[in-house]
Amino acid sequence: MHYLSTRGGIAPIGFADAVMMGLATDGGLLIPAEIPEVTPDQLRAWAGLSFQELALEVMTPFIGEEIPREDLRALIDRSYATFAHPQVTPLVEVGGNRILELxxxxxxxxxxxxxxxxxxxxxxxxxxxxxxxNILGATSGDTGSAAIYGVRGKERIQIFILHPKGRISPIQERQMTSVLDENVHNIAVRGTFDDAQGIVKSLFGDLPFKSAYSLGAVNSINWARILAQSVYYFHAWARVSGGDPERRVSFSVPTGNFGDVFAGYLAKRMGLPVERLVIATNRNDILTRFVRTGDYAVGDRVYQTLSPAMDIQIASNFERYLYYLLDGDSDRVRALFEDMRSSGRLEVDASHHRRVEADFAAAAVTDEETLEQIRSTYSSSGYILCPHTAVGVHAARGMRDVVCLATAHPAKFAEAVGEAIGLEAAQPPSLQGLMGKECRCIELDATAEAVKGHLQGALEAAV
Incomplete structure (x- = not known):
C-alpha cells in the first residue's frame, strides 16, 4: 500500500514512512492511494472475531508486507493488553440507547x-x-495524556505535548503533568487549542526544522490513528448486526477535530454497512454548519464549553474528507485551503453539498442540552455519561439503529457531571489518586517561536 498527500505534492511512500512523516511535507494529510474493499463474506467471517483479531484483519491491507503478520499481531496484542475490559471497546445497552464504551x-x-x-x-x-x-502534539484534553501514556519511558522517543492553559479539565491536566518520565515534556500555552494546533502545524511546515529535529506526529493527522480507530466501528457493527451484511447501522460521534468521525467514514468507504454518520458538536459548530450549508467558516472565537475536547474551530482531519469529496482532486483541495488561509472560509458547490448531506447528519448541542442529557440518562437508567458522550446521545435522539460513541469516562469531568446530577462518577483505578501526584509543566506564550526555542533547548540538554 502506498500513501499520497491530499495536496498532491509528494511522491508515493510506504506505510512506515507515512507513520513517521505524520504531516505530509507539502502541508497536506497522508491518505492511502486506494481504500481496500471488504466483501460481505469477509464481514460475516469477521463478526465473531475478538477486537484484537479484527484489528489484525482491518489493518493488514493498509500495511501490506511492511510489517510481517506475526509482528503486527504481537503489536496489536501488546497494545490492547493495557485495557481493563476483555472486549476492549464493549457495547452496552442504556435506556434504549446503544453506547460504545471507548x-x-x-x-x-x-x-x-x-x-x-x-x-x-x-x-x-x-x-x-x-x-x-521527537513527537510534537497539541491536545484539547485527551490526546495528550493518551499519547504520553503510549510512549512514556520508551527508548529513542521524546514527546512534547501542548495544551491550552486553563481550558482542559483538572483531571486531564493532571494525567499529563504527573507523568515524570524523562522523555515527557508538558507545555501549557497561553491561548486556545486552535493556537496550540496552529503552532504544531507551523513547526511541521518548517521542513528544515522538522528534519533536523526528527519531528513526528501523534495527533489525528497521523494516518495510523485513523486506521486504529476504524476498527471499533467494525467491532460495534458486528455486535449489533450479528454479521448480517444487509443490516445497516448508524453512529453518533461527538467530534471536534473530525478524526473520530473520519475513521467511521473510512470504515464506510471500505464497505461497512453504515446508514448515517452523525457529527455531534457543541457550541463550536463549524462542522455542523458545513454539513447544513456547505460553508466551512471560522467563527469569531473558540467558546469554552462543558465538553472541552471539542472546543475547536479548525478540524485538522476535515482535509481528508474534502479530498474524497472532491474525488481526489488535490489541486482543488490545495486551492481551497489557500482560500481558507486568507479568508477564514471555504465553500463547496451545491452538487458537492448534496453529497455531504448524504454522508453525514449533524447537530450542535448546547451546554444546557448536554446537562439535561446527562440528567435524563442517569434518571432513567442510573448510567452516567461524560459531557462529550452526552452531546452524541442528544444528537442521536429519535434515530433508530444508532450506536453512540462514549469517548471518555465521566469521572474525568466531575464538574459537569456534578452540575447535572449532584454527584461524581466513581473513578476507575487509572484515575484514582491523580490529584495528589507531583507535577511537571512549563508555561509558554502561544507562539511557534517560543515552543521552537523550548524544544531545541530541551533536546540539546537531553543529548
Whole structure:
C-alpha cells in the first residue's frame, strides 16, 4: 500500500514512512492511494472475531508486507493488553440507547485505542531503523495524556505535548503533568487549542526544522490513528448486526477535530454497512454548519464549553474528507485551503453539498442540552455519561439503529457531571489518586517561536 498527500505534492511512500512523516511535507494529510474493499463474506467471517483479531484483519491491507503478520499481531496484542475490559471497546445497552464504551484504556478516553497502538508501532519502527523520534502534539484534553501514556519511558522517543492553559479539565491536566518520565515534556500555552494546533502545524511546515529535529506526529493527522480507530466501528457493527451484511447501522460521534468521525467514514468507504454518520458538536459548530450549508467558516472565537475536547474551530482531519469529496482532486483541495488561509472560509458547490448531506447528519448541542442529557440518562437508567458522550446521545435522539460513541469516562469531568446530577462518577483505578501526584509543566506564550526555542533547548540538554 502506498500513501499520497491530499495536496498532491509528494511522491508515493510506504506505510512506515507515512507513520513517521505524520504531516505530509507539502502541508497536506497522508491518505492511502486506494481504500481496500471488504466483501460481505469477509464481514460475516469477521463478526465473531475478538477486537484484537479484527484489528489484525482491518489493518493488514493498509500495511501490506511492511510489517510481517506475526509482528503486527504481537503489536496489536501488546497494545490492547493495557485495557481493563476483555472486549476492549464493549457495547452496552442504556435506556434504549446503544453506547460504545471507548474509555477502558489507561487514560480512560477513546484516544487510547489508537495511541497505545501508535506508541508500540513507533517503538517497533525505530528499533528496526535505529532512528530517533521527537513527537510534537497539541491536545484539547485527551490526546495528550493518551499519547504520553503510549510512549512514556520508551527508548529513542521524546514527546512534547501542548495544551491550552486553563481550558482542559483538572483531571486531564493532571494525567499529563504527573507523568515524570524523562522523555515527557508538558507545555501549557497561553491561548486556545486552535493556537496550540496552529503552532504544531507551523513547526511541521518548517521542513528544515522538522528534519533536523526528527519531528513526528501523534495527533489525528497521523494516518495510523485513523486506521486504529476504524476498527471499533467494525467491532460495534458486528455486535449489533450479528454479521448480517444487509443490516445497516448508524453512529453518533461527538467530534471536534473530525478524526473520530473520519475513521467511521473510512470504515464506510471500505464497505461497512453504515446508514448515517452523525457529527455531534457543541457550541463550536463549524462542522455542523458545513454539513447544513456547505460553508466551512471560522467563527469569531473558540467558546469554552462543558465538553472541552471539542472546543475547536479548525478540524485538522476535515482535509481528508474534502479530498474524497472532491474525488481526489488535490489541486482543488490545495486551492481551497489557500482560500481558507486568507479568508477564514471555504465553500463547496451545491452538487458537492448534496453529497455531504448524504454522508453525514449533524447537530450542535448546547451546554444546557448536554446537562439535561446527562440528567435524563442517569434518571432513567442510573448510567452516567461524560459531557462529550452526552452531546452524541442528544444528537442521536429519535434515530433508530444508532450506536453512540462514549469517548471518555465521566469521572474525568466531575464538574459537569456534578452540575447535572449532584454527584461524581466513581473513578476507575487509572484515575484514582491523580490529584495528589507531583507535577511537571512549563508555561509558554502561544507562539511557534517560543515552543521552537523550548524544544531545541530541551533536546540539546537531553543529548
Amino acid at each position: 474509555f477502558h484504556g489507561p487514560t480512560a478516553a477513546f484516544k487510547d485505542v489508537a495511541l497505545q497502538f501508535l506508541g508500540n508501532l513507533f517503538e517497533y519502527l525505530l528499533a528496526r531503523s535505529g532512528g530517533r523520534l
